[in-house]
Amino acid sequence: MTATEELVERARTGDREAFEQLVRLTHVDVYSLARRLTGDPDDARDVVQETYLRAYRAITKFRGDAQFSTWLYRITANCASTHRRRRGRHHHVELADDHAQVDHDVHHDPEAQVATVGLRDRLESAIRLLPPKLRSVVVLRDLHGLSHRDIANELGITESAAKVRLHRARKQLQADLVTERAPEAGDEGDERRAV
């Protein structure tokens, strides 16, 4: 049994100290996910706190079928989704079905562009610019490895809808990276660090 699993076991029996230790161990990951899902530091903060409150109330029901981190990510996704609905804010325009998907212009050499060191920053910007519904799915699937089923459950959509959204998100990201859109919504690169 790993140290985390031991903490989870203790937390399940009502040990608050153990749960607090789990919060200390996971809060950077949860904040990063919340930040990517909401695109806003203040919203991310609210989502993190709501996530841990819900997790604390529900820890006795955690059966250990999935990893504790996956379970937390699911709660985070659910909280972010609820938060977004509650706020009723929509900063982005939904993709039209006929949205240009792929740029075949040879001057936009994908290899050269993708090889640059700034790719990750551009990708972060492109993710931030996605409509929230698409952003949630690509972040949860491609960055945090949740299954389509888990994503569908937490976002309240069908599994096939999750797949369609992922498909559209990847196409949009691909198009955005190739056409080199300028970063928006502030420069957040300094706040990130590699771990």
Add this chain to the structure above:
Amino acid sequence: MRSDSACRRLSEVLTATGGVEPPPGDDLDHLRQCLRCQATAVRLRRLGRALESLEDERYEPPPDLLPDTLRLLRSGEQARRRRARARAELAALAAAGAAAGALVLGRRLRHVAS
């Protein structure tokens, strides 16, 4: 072989798999011969790798987030305990009231009977 419809179909297939799995049958034959689709596949694989590289990047949380969250959890637990205690006290009061009512009713019934 190069047809726009085949390219479009293959682009859909590749996007769904992230370009990492070989497409089935005819699509694979098309991919082997179509430079445009090969470029799409390369682009998708690179996108996939770039997304993977983001998995290791974390946002630095604000310094007060952790203490605030822990404080919130503790206050939430205290509130929960207070509510539980209040519920228990209410239940005890209700039980005492019911017992007293039953006692009074019993005496009256005995009184009427006698």
